[in-house]
Amino acid sequence: xxxxxxxxxxxxxxxxxxxxxxxxxxxxxxxxxxxxxxxxxxxxxxxxxxxxxxxxxxxxxxxxxxxxxxxxxxxxxxxxxxxxxxxxxxxxxxxxxxxxxxxxxxxxxxxxxxxxxxxxxxxxxxxxxxxxxxxxxxxxxxxxxxxxxxxxxxxxxxxxxxxxxxxxxxxxxxxxxxxxxxx
Amino acid sequence: xxxxxxxxxxxxxxxxxxxxxxxxxxxxxxxxxxxxxxxxxxxxxxxxxxxxxxxxxxxxxxxxxxxxxxxxxxxxxxxxxxxxxxxxxxxxxxxxxxxxxxxxxxxxxxxxxxxxxxxxxxxxxxxxxxxxxxxxxxxxxxxxxxxxxxxxxxxxxxxxxxxxxxxxxxxxxxxxxxxxxxx
DNA sequence: TTGCTTTTTCGACAGTGTGTCAATAAAATA
DNA sequence: TATTTTATTGACACACTGTCGAAAAAGCAA
Numbered sequence: 522x523x524x525x526x527x528x529x530x531x532x533x534x535x536x537x538x539x540x541x542x543x544x545x546x547x548x549x550x551x552x553x554x555x556x557x558x559x560x561x562x563x564x565x566x567x568x569x570x571x572x573x574x575x576x577x578x579x580x581x582x583x584x585x586x587x588x589x590x591x592x593x594x595x596x597x598x599x600x601x602x603x604x605x606x607x608x609x610x611x612x613x614x615x616x617x618x619x620x621x622x623x624x625x626x627x628x629x630x631x632x633x634x635x636x637x638x639x640x641x642x643x644x645x646x647x648x649x650x651x652x653x654x655x656x657x658x659x660x661x662x663x664x665x666x667x668x669x670x671x672x673x674x675x676x677x678x679x680x681x682x683x684x685x686x687x688x689x690x691x692x693x694x695x696x697x698x699x700x701x702x703x704x
Numbered sequence: 705x706x707x708x709x710x711x712x713x714x715x716x717x718x719x720x721x722x723x724x725x726x727x728x729x730x731x732x733x734x735x736x737x738x739x740x741x742x743x744x745x746x747x748x749x750x751x752x753x754x755x756x757x758x759x760x761x762x763x764x765x766x767x768x769x770x771x772x773x774x775x776x777x778x779x780x781x782x783x784x785x786x787x788x789x790x791x792x793x794x795x796x797x798x799x800x801x802x803x804x805x806x807x808x809x810x811x812x813x814x815x816x817x818x819x820x821x822x823x824x825x826x827x828x829x830x831x832x833x834x835x836x837x838x839x840x841x842x843x844x845x846x847x848x849x850x851x852x853x854x855x856x857x858x859x860x861x862x863x864x865x866x867x868x869x870x871x872x873x874x875x876x877x878x879x880x881x882x883x884x885x886x887x
Numbered sequence: 888t889t890g891c892t893t894t895t896t897c898g899a900c901a902g903t904g905t906g907t908c909a910a911t912a913a914a915a916t917a
Numbered sequence: 918t919a920t921t922t923t924a925t926t927g928a929c930a931c932a933c934t935g936t937c938g939a940a941a942a943a944g945c946a947a
Contacts, residue, residue, distance in 0.1 A: 531895060531943060554737070559933060568897050573935065632815075641862070664882045667867060668859055668875075672882070675858015676851055679824070684850060692851075699847045699855070699883070714914060714924055742904060751926055756906065 536575050538565040540586060548625045553583075553632045580633075587636045590626075594619060595643065610693055617677075617689035624681050631678050640677070645670040669700070719758050721748040723769060731808045736766075736815045763816075770819045773809075777802060778826065793876055800860075800872035807864050814861050823860070828853040852883070 542565035546556060556579060562569040576582040598616050620627055630636040648666050673696070680692055725747035729739060739762060745752040759765040781799050803810055813819040831849050856879070863875055 529894065529944075535895080557933060558935090568895095569934090570898085570936080571896060574895070578935090664878055667862065668878045668882060671858045671862030671867075672855035673858070675854045675856070675861065678858065679850065679854030684854075695847055695851045699851060712915075712923060718924080740904060741906090752905085753907080753927085754925060757924070761906090 532575065535565075535567060535571055538567060539572060539575065539582065541565065543582065543586065544626060547629045553629050580635075583630070583633050584635055587630060587633065587639060590623070590630070591639050591643070598647070610697060613693040613696065614689050617680075617692055620677060620681060621685075621689055624685060628682050631681065637674070641670055641674055644673050715758065718748075718750060718754055721750060722755060722758065722765065724748065726765065726769065727809060730812045736812050763818075766813070766816050767818055770813060770816065770822060773806070773813070774822050774826065781830070793880060796876040796879065797872050800863075800875055803860060803864060804868070804872055807868060811865050814864065820857070824853055824857050827856050 539561060542561045543556070545564055546560060547553070558569055558572050558579060561579070561582075562572050572582075576585070597619055598612070631640075645666050648669055652666075676692070676696060680687065684692075722744060725744045726739070728747055729743060730736070741752055741755050741762060744762070744765075745755050748755075755765075759768070780802055781795070814823075828849050831852055835849075859875070859879065863870065867875075
């Protein structure tokens with residue numbers, strides 16, 4: 522859309538302020554259910570109606586924030602995957618470090634359905650790509666990608682929310698230990 | 705509390721109607737964020753203020769519903785664990801069948817923080833008990849209980865919400881495949 | 888820089904939801 | 918049945934939502 526028409530700088534500024542307001546509120550309150558349009562507009566020092574000019578509702582705004590974060594996240598981990606890195610551990614740690622850096626915002630966003638789905642698909646696609654590269658044969662003895670992706674998502678969500686005392690390296694170790702040798 | 709004082713039958717009746725209203729609303733709408741005190745009271749054919757006489761807010765009511773479900777769930781799986789069942793697979797399937805039976809209500813309750821924590825602890829305790837029975841030695845090579853519990857929770861949440869086309873047996877197979885042999 | 892145009896910003900409104908009261912009504916039980 | 922206990926109720930003040938038309942301000946061309 523911005524390809525066909527230059528966006529008004531005022532709109533850009535307002536959107537940025539609204540997004541910043543969300544980040545500001547989230548990192549200090551840490552509960553998505555308490556987020557209201559009223560509070561966001563107040564924090565952004567904009568009229569509440571201005572919000573509705575740019576976004577349909579709170580979910581719409583969150584959806585766009587999520588989209589941007591995922592673009593960023595995908596860009597960061599894709600090179601690592603493409604580079605047929607033979608060091609899985611390192612790739613995993615890099616990925617986890619990214620999550621850890623933004624853990625406060627991620628912890629909140631994980632309560633957002635769309636965000637969780639995006640993360641699930643990212644994990645699933647990543648696993649599938651790696652399997653293709655390694656030409657894994659699908660037999661009855663191979664664990665399905667859904668199962669691996671959902672278990673990984675579970676671990677990440679727990680870590681981000683309740684296990685931040687553990688380092689990315691420890692989590693990566695545990696994950697490969699579990700997936701390589703079983704329990 | 706009901707040990708020291710018999711509860712007024714009127715209160716019991718009201719609470720039951722409010723809980724039924726929640727179940728009724730949840731199973732047809734399937735979104736916890738749209739649940740309001742107003743709707744619950746209306747569905748229960750009670751005045752809204754009656755709700756506040758019994759519960760602090762919606763979360764309080766959900767917390768109590770969750771508590772009751774977990775009492776029920778724990779009672780059902782505990783005998784299986786105590787009976788030093790040598791058939792892990794069977795135990796797991798029984799547990800998953802319970803979740804599947806109430807999948808609609810569980811899918812909604814998983815959006816409730818307290819519920820997720822309860823489930824996590826249930827899984828964690830179960831794993832710890834089993835490890836004690838088997839006298840597992842904790843070395844660097846053993847995956848931590850947190851990691852296993854959170855990955856299990858992830859799989860269960862995915863299954864209940866987006867993978868209900870798969871049978872309990874299949875999920876149980878996949879879980880033991882993953883945890884026994886790795887990926 | 889000016890003056891016209893586009894677009895944003897704003898205050899206000901109706902509608903829905905929350906949480907609490909004092910007054911009322913109705914069950915429980917002695 | 919009478920009395921006490923307790924639940925139920927409508928009404929109140931307040932917060933949040935989503936949408937106007939009018940006003941203000943920024944953008945942009947000459």
